[in-house]
Amino acid sequence: MSDTEITADLVRDLLQGQHPDLAGLAIREVVGGWGNQMWRLGDELAVRMQRMDPTPELQLKERRWLPLLAPRLPLPVPVPVRFGEPTERFPKHWTVMTWVPGEPLDHGSIIHGDHAADTLAGFLRALHVEAPAEAPIAADRGAHPRNCTDGFENFLQAVALDGIAADVRAVWDDAVAAQAWEGPRVWVHGDLHPANVVVSDGTLSGIVDFGDMFAGDPAWDLAAAWVLLPAGTASRFFDMYGHADEAAVRRARGLAAMKSLFLMLMGQNGDRGLPGGKPHWGPVGRAALDRVLKGV
Numbered sequence: 351m352s353d354t355e356i357t358a359d360l361v362r363d364l365l366q367g368q369h370p371d372l373a374g375l376a377i378r379e380v381v382g383g384w385g386n387q388m389w390r391l392g393d394e395l396a397v398r399m400q401r402m403d404p405t406p407e408l409q410l411k412e413r414r415w416l417p418l419l420a421p422r423l424p425l426p427v428p429v430p431v432r433f434g435e436p437t438e439r440f441p442k443h444w445t446v447m448t449w450v451p452g453e454p455l456d457h458g459s460i461i462h463g464d465h466a467a468d469t470l471a472g473f474l475r476a477l478h479v480e481a482p483a484e485a486p487i488a489a490d491r492g493a494h495p496r497n498c499t500d501g502f503e504n505f506l507q508a509v510a511l512d513g514i515a516a517d518v519r520a521v522w523d524d525a526v527a528a529q530a531w532e533g534p535r536v537w538v539h540g541d542l543h544p545a546n547v548v549v550s551d552g553t554l555s556g557i558v559d560f561g562d563m564f565a566g567d568p569a570w571d572l573a574a575a576w577v578l579l580p581a582g583t584a585s586r587f588f589d590m591y592g593h594a595d596e597a598a599v600r601r602a603r604g605l606a607a608m609k610s611l612f613l614m615l616m617g618q619n620g621d622r623g624l625p626g627g628k629p630h631w632g633p634v635g636r637a638a639l640d641r642v643l644k645g646v
Contacts, residue, residue, distance in 0.1 A: 356399050356440075361389050364440055365397075369432050372446065386561070396428065396449045399442070402626075406436075406443035408561030411486055413445060416560055419537065425473045426450045426556040450556035452548030455578060456634055461552030463580040469554045470579065471590035474571050478593070480534040481565030488564035491540055495525040495604045502604075505611035509618060517643050518607050525604020529597040531567035540564050542574040543609060544634050554578075568594070572602035576641045577609050585646045603642060610639035 358377045365373040375392035386409070389397045400406055413430045420429045427450065434444035452458075460466045495502075502522050506515060539546075540562035548556040572594055575584040588594055594602070617632020619625075 356387050356389075356401065358389070360440060361391075361397055361399070364434055364437070364444065365391075365446075367437065368434055369446065372432070390449060391446065394449055395431065396447050397434075397444055398428075398447055399440075399444045401442075409443050409445050411563065412447075412560050415485070415563065419477070419560075423473060423476050423557075425469065425554065427560065428558055450548055450558050452550040452555040454545050455547050455549050455554075456544035456628075456630060458549040459552070460549055460554065460578075460580050463583040464586060465553045466549075467575075467579050467583040467587040468590050470574060471587050471592075473554075473557060474568070474574075475591055475593065477539065478536040478568045478571070481537045485535070485537065485565035486563070487535075488538075488540060488562070488566055491562060492538065492564050492566035492570060494530050494567070495522065495528070495601055495608075498605075498608065499526065502608045502611070505608060505615055509611050509614045514639075514643065518611070518639065521607045521642060522604045525601050525607075528600035528604075531569065531598070531601070535565035536568050538564055538566055538568055538570050540570055542571055543577055543613060544631075545628075547578060567598075567601070569598050569601035570605055572598060573606035573609055575602065575646075576606040577613075577638045579641075581641050581644065584641070588646060599646060603645065606642045607639065610635045610642055613638060 358379065361377050362373055372391060375395070378390040380388035380390055380396065387399045387401045389399065391397050398409065400409055413433060416427065416429055420427050428447040430445050430447050432446035434446070436442055506518065511518065539557065539560060541559060546557065546559040547554055548558060572591070575587045579587060588599060613631045613635025616626070616628045617630070617635055619627030620629035620631065
């Protein structure tokens, strides 16, 4: 598969060929994105171009399931409206989706913590319903923390933790010891981190990038109580969410520790100029880890 450079001209040509009624809209690149590259299309749409993702599977998953999930979710999410098929010029998939306005949280901030906690709890309550039998199962996430220990150890070794490594490991060990999810497999976003949510007016206003969604243990999303929300709001979040037992909170907290370490590692990679690294994620991950250590 050739690594075609994705430019505004390429996007316009692809639209001209497959969706000519959209080809006259303004096209602007959206900075960021790794597996996929995003281009704004007019004011209300975006084009998601498969880039580093080796297969179109994540886009095809969004195409299939987001139109079914979106109507019952209380926050805006990207909804696929047109499909782009591979061609000789661009032998990968691309999708035209609704644009979710707001600023990604890794470039913004939440000022109204209680409002954001209530908003996130309401969103996840609406999302976390039993999924149909044919819903996707996660390949590399979604497992009980005890099955993710190699990944956790790798992150822990890779990140400089100046004196808190033992505390972080204790949170992880507690998650590993927690009882497994025994409820039905529910819909899970699977990748709630600060670049995948948007904020407006100091609170959460939208959720994006559902490429990792799966049916399974909701603790993978409940980790967002620490990864996304400001300090001191986790207990309010869990009260509003209302469906998390003690074991789910323990699993979620361990997964939040792992996700925080991942953000720190991406920050470290960015500082070193490595591909995919994001320097501004380091402080975001460290702040999240501090919240994890404080608990609920």
